[in-house]
Amino acid sequence: DVKVTQSSRYLVKRTGEKVFLECVQDMDHENMFWYRQDPGLGLRLIYFSYDVKMKEKGDIPEGYSVSREKKERFSLILESASTNQTSMYLCASSFFDEQYFGPGTRLTVT
């Protein structure tokens, strides 16, 4: 069965902290994505990666960076967390048309 896992379901961090969100997929997919989900705004793409060590900016990359050192793992980094980054973060991987999503990490920055 297809599996995308995220390191935490809930996370609380303080303003200014460096935050790492980890995502692992077991399907050998080349493409991986990070989205944030906010009420009334749907899903917005932060970054995506189509191969190891490759990354491309999505629609809202400001304040975020990513790392993909291994095919199965895609990390989202908040260099200095701010309260406006409080959100639900969803990771996905894709094979052709279909994207497979992890359960999400609800991040609160206080």
Add this chain to the structure above:
Amino acid sequence: GDSVTQMEGPVTLSEEAFLTINCTYTATGYPSLFWYVQYPGEGLQLLLKATKADDKGSNKGFEATYRKETTSFHLEKGSVQVSDSAVYFCALRAGAQKLVFGQGTRLTINP
């Protein structure tokens, strides 16, 4: 740029009612269209898709038809159940592997 617009929610229906969630899109070329569903506490999962005009996607009693002339992909179900309560997202893929999502529609079905 490409965009997807969904009917605003939340939508509340009684069990066995007919469901329609409207979705229209703007895109260059001929995008693939999708409906994803998010059950409480879970990530999104693909519900159905259509890749060309007049295609009908269907799954779990849900249907949507790709209408190029009206740039629409409305989701329908003839008789909803309590277990259909979820958030539904319409999305398109116009190039590469990136998806563009609508804002989501929260559906609640009362017994």
